[in-house]
Amino acid sequence: MSTEITTAMVEQYKANVELLSQQQGSRLRNSVRIEPVTGKNAFFEQIGATAAQVKTTRHMDTPQTDTPHARRRVSMEDYVWADYIDKEDKVRTLIDPTSPYAVNAVNAFGRSMDDVIITALGGTAYTGVAGGTATTLPSGQKIAEGNTGLTIAKLIEAKGLFWSNDVEEEQMFLVCTGKQLEDLLATEEVSSADYNTVKALVKGEINTFMGFEFIRSERLSTTTDITLCYAYVRSGITLGLGKDINTRIGERADKNYLTQVWASMTIGATRMEEVKVVEIACDETPD
Numbered sequence: 001m002s003t004e005i006t007t008a009m010v011e012q013y014k015a016n017v018e019l020l021s022q023q024q025g026s027r028l029r030n031s032v033r034i035e036p037v038t039g040k041n042a043f044f045e046q047i048g049a050t051a052a053q054v055k056t057t058r059h060m061d062t063p064q065t066d067t068p069h070a071r072r073r074v075s076m077e078d079y080v081w082a083d084y085i086d087k088e089d090k091v092r093t094l095i096d097p098t099s100p101y102a103v104n105a106v107n108a109f110g111r112s113m114d115d116v117i118i119t120a121l122g123g124t125a126y127t128g129v130a131g132g133t134a135t136t137l138p139s140g141q142k143i144a145e146g147n148t149g150l151t152i153a154k155l156i157e158a159k160g161l162f163w164s165n166d167v168e169e170e171q172m173f174l175v176c177t178g179k180q181l182e183d184l185l186a187t188e189e190v191s192s193a194d195y196n197t198v199k200a201l202v203k204g205e206i207n208t209f210m211g212f213e214f215i216r217s218e219r220l221s222t223t224t225d226i227t228l229c230y231a232y233v234r235s236g237i238t239l240g241l242g243k244d245i246n247t248r249i250g251e252r253a254d255k256n257y258l259t260q261v262w263a264s265m266t267i268g269a270t271r272m273e274e275v276k277v278v279e280i281a282c283d284e285t286p287d
Contacts, residue, residue, distance in 0.1 A: 025110025027215050028117045029239065031173045031232075037076055037240035037268070043131060044238050046070040046272060073131025074240040074268040077116075081108045082262040084255065105263045109245070113267060114219050118175070120237055120269035121230040122221070122279050141274055145226050145281035149183025150176055152190060155210050158231040158278040165275035170233040174212040177220055177227055178202075180282050222284060229280040236276025242266030 035044065053063045083101060125135045141161065143154050155174070162172065184190065185198045200206045207214050212231065221228050248262040271277055 025106040026113040026117075027110070027217055028114045028175060029110075031175075031213070031215060031234060032117055032237040032239045032269070033234055033272075034239050034241055037074065037242050037266075039242075040076050041131065042074045042076065042240050042268070043071045044074065044240075044270065044272065046072065070127060071129070071131070072238070072270045072272055073126040074238065074270045075126075076240060076242050076266050076268040078264060078266050079109060079112045080262070080264045081105045082260055084252070085259040085261060101261050105247075105261070109263070109265050111219065113239070113265075114217060116267055116269045117237060117239060118217070118219060118221070118230070120239075120271050121175075121232060121277055122228055123271070125271045125274075135274070137271070137274055137277060137279060141277060142279040143281060145283045147283055148286050149187075149282045149284070150180035150229065150280065151184065151187045152194075152210075154280050154282075155212065155231075158280060159211065161278050162231075162233070162276075167233060167276055168235075170235060172212045172231060172233055173215060174229065174231045174280075175215045175217050175220065176229040176280075176282070177218055177222075177284075178216050179284055180227065180229060181214070181216065183282070183286075225284045227282045227284055229282055231278040231280060233276050236272055238270055238272050240268045240270075242268075 035042070051065075053065075081104075083104070085101070122137055127133045127135050143157050148154075158174075159172070181198075181202045185195070185202050190198055194209075197206070197209055201209050201214060204216075220230075243264065243266045246264045248260075250260055250262075251257045252260050
């Protein structure tokens with residue numbers, strides 16, 4: 001091709017993808033803790049709660065406090081995306097921040113990142129020194145569907161679980177489908193005072209209600225009309241980032257010298273504490 005693929009073009013495309021990945025793509029990335037990771041497996045330490053002891057005498061011995069320690073394992077996976085460009089004018093658009101090739105790559109990675117985070121919310125976490133002990137989300141952290149969609153009662157119950165487990169005051173997030181937002185608006189528990197707030201929530205004009213920051217996602221698991229939504233706090237999930245975004249642009253001699261744009265990222269996620277995640281089962285077609 002006559003259009004030269006310069007180093008500046010490659011660097012600009014990479015910068016565009018990295019910038020866009022922070023602004024769009026993943027809907028859940030900014031609701032979880034993010035840690036840099038090197039290697040295929042990483043371990044994140046957990047420090048348990050301790051209690052201060054009363055000083056009973058003036059020269060009493062210094063009390064020994066054994067802080068409980070645990071760890072969670074994150075297994076990293078590589079994700080790749082690639083596409084061909086066969087027109088010189090399209091190659092030139094790679095330096096444009098709105099390039100569809102940059103947008104498509106970012107959106108593809110964003111969906112994969114959301115899938116990884118959702119799996120970590122409700123899936124199996126691996127604990128222990130070697131990260132070989134499987135830990136599932138206990139039934140006490142799950143709210144039954146009860147032949148209803150998302151309701152005020154379920155939000156109250158989720159918040160109550162955080163309080164009863166003494167989860168520290170953090171921003172609470174709730175990831176649910178658009179259908180569940182509509183069901184919340186239709187529930188009889190929504191008072192006239194709440195109605196306009198929930199209506200604005202459904203329209204996307206606001207994103208908070210009852211202390212939860214709502215995140216709409218259509219990538220949640222649905223089985224036999226039951227969708228699993230999740231309430232959580234930021235410190236409840238850790239997203240490991242290996243290579244956030246890596247990009248390449250080059251000509252393919254085996255494809256009649258078409259230009260190939262390629263990108264990759266390495267990520268993994270784990271649930272850090274079960275008490276910081278609540279699974280909310282919602283019926284998509286309640287009677």
